Amino acid sequence: MLQIPARGLRSLRKRKIPLRTCVGCGEQKPKRELVRIVRTPEGHVEIDPTGKKSGRGTYLCPKRSCLEKARKGKKIERSLKHEISPDVLDKLAEQLPADVDDE
């Protein structure tokens, strides 16, 4: 049986969480709160739910409003250094939850 002392658990939670910048709103957020968009070596641009796909990645809040901002400023394209067709962006938007409350 593996036993983790309560103290150890607490210090584990305090460990610094990696921050990433949303390409849409520019806010820094914990990596796991953002979705990774990856350009695969084959040249596809897709959402990477595992965060482990190889390729050049960029991060975005899971909000359509952030995708829209990124889209208008061509920020995903710039970040991935790759042309992205509107179809691909539509598909990405479909995978994001609609904005419930947009602060």
Ligand SMILES: [Zn+2]
């Ligand atoms: Zn954002």
